[in-house]
Structure formats: C-alpha cells, structure tokens
C-alpha cells in the first residue's frame with residue numbers, strides 16, 4: 001500500500017478508484033481527499049455514481065481497482081473502530097422493535113455512545129419512541145435513520161439523500177445537528193438532489209458525472225466554473241425576437257409576454273458584451289438585472305456541457 005495523504009490526516013482518501021457493473025463504469029478513476037471539519041455535498045444526475053461512491057467508502061462494495069482509505073485504514077476497520085456513522089437511502093430498519101429499542105441498540109454497539117434520550121431528542125423522535133418501527137411514516141423513518149447515524153460520536157458522517165421525505169422542521173433540525181458535528185471537527189459527506197441544500201450547507205461541493213469528478217470546489221467556485229451569468233430585462237411594445245436570439249454569447253434565451261410587453265431571460269457566457277449588444281439593438285431594456293447562476297443552474301450547465309462533449 002502506498003503512503004498517501006490519507007495516512008497523514010485526511011479523513012477519506014480515494015486513489016484512482018474504479019467500480020464497474022458489467023459495461024457500466026459506476027465509478028471511473030476517482031481520486032479524492034476529504035478533511036476533518038469539512039461538510040461536503042456530493043452532487044450528480046441520476047446514475048452518476050453517488051451511491052456507489054458512498055458504498056465504496058463504507059466498505060459495502062469493493063473497488064475493481066484503486067484504493068479507498070478511511071482515516072488511513074480500510075473502511076471496515078474505521079467502521080469497527082466506531083469512527084464512521086452512515087445514513088443510507090435504502091437502510092432497512094428492523095421491523096418488530098420500537099424506535100427507542102433500536103436507538104438503544106445502536107448506542108450500545110457504538111464505542112463512544114451518546115445518551116439515548118439526547119439522540120432521540122435531537123432527531124425529534126422522543127414522542128414516537130415507543131412506536132414500532134414498521135408503523136412509521138416515511139419522514140419519521142428517515143428521522144430514525146438520522147438518530148441511528150448519530151447515536152455515537154463519529155469522526156465521519158456519511159449521508160445518502162438524508163432529507164428526502166423530511167418536512168421543513170425535520171430538515172432544519174437535521175442540518176443544525178450536522179453543523180454542530182462539523183464545528184466539532186467531524187467531516188460530513190452527503191449526497192443530495194437538493195441543490196439549494198448543498199448551496200446553503202456545504203463548504204465544498206463535488207459534482208460527479210458518469211463516475212468521474214467534474215467539479216470540486218466551494219459552491220461559489222462551482223457557479224463561477226459554469227462560466228455563465230443570467231441577464232433579464234423587460235421590453236415594452238412589439239419586439240424583434242430574431243435579433244434577440246442572435247445576441248452574442250447567449251447560451252439560452254426565453255421570451256415571455258408580460259402585461260405591457262415581454263420579459264427576456266438570457267444566460268450568457270459574457271454578460272457585459274451581451275448587455276452592450278442589447279443596447280446596440282436600439283431598444284430600451286427596463287428592470288435590467290445581471291446575476292450569477294444559482295448552484296442548480298450551474299450544475300445543469302456543467303453536466304450538460306459534459307454530455308455534449310461526450311456525445
């Protein structure tokens with residue numbers, strides 16, 4: 001085994017990791033480091049390899065090639081040492097036990113357990129502690145998974161689409177707890193389809209596409225990488241749509257009628273030049289706004305550009 005940064009302080013080290021199912025390369029040459037105290041969002045379209053990456057990280061799947069280290073050891077060793085907590089999408093819960101019994105069991109198995117009553121309270125499930133696990137709603141079951149993942153002090157918390165099915169208050173409580181964990185120096189890695197959550201919560205965003213890392217940076221860096229900005233304005237009276245569509249540096253344009261004219265929404269790779277050209281058309285744009293892309297639009301722009309490259 002080579003000596004990597006994973007041996008010297010990184011929480012997670014992936015080196016050239018590949019995992020295929022038949023012809024499908026679910027993870028394709030992935031190299032990655034996660035560090036203590038980081039909250040990292042793993043984004044990617046359906047089938048990008050997020051769950052497979054988390055399964056490899058947790059030792060639930062073995063790589064075809066490359067190495068996965070967690071705290072400088074194998075995933076299994078790190079888990080046995082109680083350093084990793086996980087909340088998986090498909091994590092089945094035992095049927096015939098109560099919520100409290102299940103959380104007690106998780107705490108009993110953990111080398112550094114928290115008080116069960118605290119774990120229940122943090123997950124917002126004190127009221128349903130005596131209920132059988134198979135009688136829970138989807139959101140309640142998700143809260144129980146959250147409790148199981150936080151039944152003890154872990155140094156790494158891995159979450160696969162953790163807030164799916166949770167209501168607004170459960171989500172807020174969930175992320176508040178995760179923030180506490182990160183402040184205490186723990187690393188949190190979560191896969192999500194909620195880009196606004198990634199934008200708000202993560203201090204680092206990984207964009208995965210066909211098993212490869214397309215982007216790795218802060219949400220602001222990912223937005224900048226998408227290299228486009230939004231321009232919008234209103235035009236009164238009749239418009240010449242063809243000349244608008246011919247504006248330079250457009251990557252997309254929508255024109256929609258409003259009360260007195262039209263609202264034009266543009267995505268441009270050079271917003272300054274596009275706006276200059278709008279004035280060159282001899283029109284009078286009102287309510288002109290130029291803004292950066294949101295993380296969601298940046299994500300779409302980056303992954304679509306990659307699709308276009310590959311097709």
Ligand SMILES: Nc1ncnc2c1ncn2[C@@H]1O[C@H](COP(=O)(O)OP(=O)(O)OP(=O)(O)O)[C@@H](O)[C@H]1O
Nearest residue numbers: 021024025026044045046047048049050051052053
């Ligand atoms: N057990 C399996 N057998 C065959 N193919 C699989 C298996 N698990 C995953 N795949 C394939 O590997 C690729 C990556 O799947 P994975 O579940 O890791 O993606 P994901 O990013 O988590 O997707 P989603 O956002 O839909 O949950 C997909 O093309 C998927 O069909």
